[in-house]
Amino acid sequence: MQPHWDIFCRVVDNYGDIGVCWRLARQLAAEHSKRVRLWVDDLASLQPLCPICDPALPAQALAGVEVRHWTDTVTVDWFAEAKTADVVVEAFACELPPGYIAGMAQRPTPPVWLNLEYLSAESWVDSCHGMASPHPSLPLTKHFVFPGFSSSTAGLLREAGLPSAPLAALPATPEISLFCYATAPVASLLEAFAASPRPLRCLVPPGQPLAAVRARLGGDGPWQLSLARIEPIPFLAQDDYDALLRRCAINFVRGEDSFVRAQWAGRPFVWQIYRQDDDAHRVKLDAFLDRYCAGLAEPAAAALLTMFQAWNTGADCAAAWADFLGHHDEIAQHAAAWNAALRTQPDLATNLVKFCAARV
Structure with missing residues (x-):
């Protein structure tokens, strides 16, 4: 069985946060055969990026990804040990629901907990990528992963076979x-x-x-x-x-x-x-x-x-x-x-x- 991944996304920067999370979820499912569940607090922001998305549905399958509407009501009783994932991605420090964190701690084997940070070209990112942060009271450890432009970082989102434009001079009507x-x-x-x-x-x-x-x-x-x-x-x-x-x-x-x-x-x-x-x-x-x-x-x-x-x-x-x-x-x-x-x-x-x- 492939590990199950949960990605949590709170929409802050219009289409930027959800854009990154949706691309990552799609790629994990399509290229790495992962079972991926994407939790989004604002499904209306996903719909323009993925026109087949129905913002009114609490759960739906899109491009091989299970997409869930992340609301306060669903987090109260729903997150139990059997429903937490093997890998949990907390995108851009969005703060996981307390009930979900409690479910993570109840697992026989703790999940891999990743905080996916914002992209930066700053030099300090290289030394901070992969840093571990133990939870103060639970047997859980969060790792900070930093996208970046060097081999010492987590790199950039890029699908296999993604084309680039051929080099060309400025056309007559650019x-x-x-x-x-x-x-x-x-x-x-x-x-x-x-x-x-x-x-x-x-x-x-x-x-x-x-x-x-x-x-x-x-x-x-x-x-x-x-x-x-x-x-x-x-x-x-x-x-x-x-x-x-x-x-x-x-x-x-x-x-x-x-x-x-x-x-x-x-x-x-x-x-x-x-x-x-x-x-x-x-x-x-x-x-x-x-x-x-x-x-x-x-x-x-x-x-x-x-x-x-x-x-x-x-x-x-x-x-x-x-x-x-x-x-x-x-x-x-x-x-x-x-x-x-x-x-x-x-x-x-x-x-x-x-x-x-x-x-x-």
């Missing part, structure tokens, strides 16, 4: 995907698009990106700004979104899930990190840029850094965008090389399976 938070300087980006000396096509999904465009341009679109066409698109399921990233010449992405997928697409991208109190996110952004820009020659590196910083601080990004676009081909070559280097490392799901194999 397509650009725009996925961002409400704080992004979308208005100045649209002004830059309007001043573009060449045609371009910007694809905008529903939610905060489209709301920002509508607030600036009015109406429902599509909009024509000189040579730039701005087009609303439907929200895409994960596999379709991945294909969009491979198709577009440049991708604006946010949070964690789309950020990682842009890197697997192998195209130039601009990342908006999730904003934290006291600007703690700026340290994480700088750590990634330090790692990502290594080997990228000046002035292309300066153009990339300036664009990322402007996009994340809400500054006017018109000049930064023009410079970024002017170095597109060099940045594209770098994105392809970065993609190839990352693919030499094991993926996150495989690393987690190996980590648990000796402990189940």
Whole structure:
């Protein structure tokens, strides 16, 4: 019998948390033949990523994964020893239900308990990956696993056979995907698009990106700004979104899930990190840029850094965008090389399976 995995997810960052957990659950089931149960407190957030999901159902089977609605009422009496899993993934410190933890402690053999942390490029992540934390009163130990960009971390989510886009110069009419938070300087980006000396096509999904465009341009679109066409698109399921990233010449992405997928697409991208109190996110952004820009020659590196910083601080990004676009081909070559280097490392799901194999 394959070990049974439980993944718990509380939705905080719109589609980022559930996006990561859904990808992990699918991959564990499809590629590693694990029995996976995904607990989600907000099933409505999963439905756009997996259109066959019915948010009204308390339990359903989707893509080989048992998906459960995680509510306070279901946690009171339901979690007993027979129903706890062999491997328990507490995604992003979401805090397991007390009844479930009690059930874990009643098992003859304690389960492997993993706290899946947020992705970071900071150097301290390497030394903290895999750290054990014994429970203060129960015979349980939690291990902290850190996704990351080095072989000393848990790696990145990547399905087997995931394609990347072929290296290409900027086409005559580039397509650009725009996925961002409400704080992004979308208005100045649209002004830059309007001043573009060449045609371009910007694809905008529903939610905060489209709301920002509508607030600036009015109406429902599509909009024509000189040579730039701005087009609303439907929200895409994960596999379709991945294909969009491979198709577009440049991708604006946010949070964690789309950020990682842009890197697997192998195209130039601009990342908006999730904003934290006291600007703690700026340290994480700088750590990634330090790692990502290594080997990228000046002035292309300066153009990339300036664009990322402007996009994340809400500054006017018109000049930064023009410079970024002017170095597109060099940045594209770098994105392809970065993609190839990352693919030499094991993926996150495989690393987690190996980590648990000796402990189940």
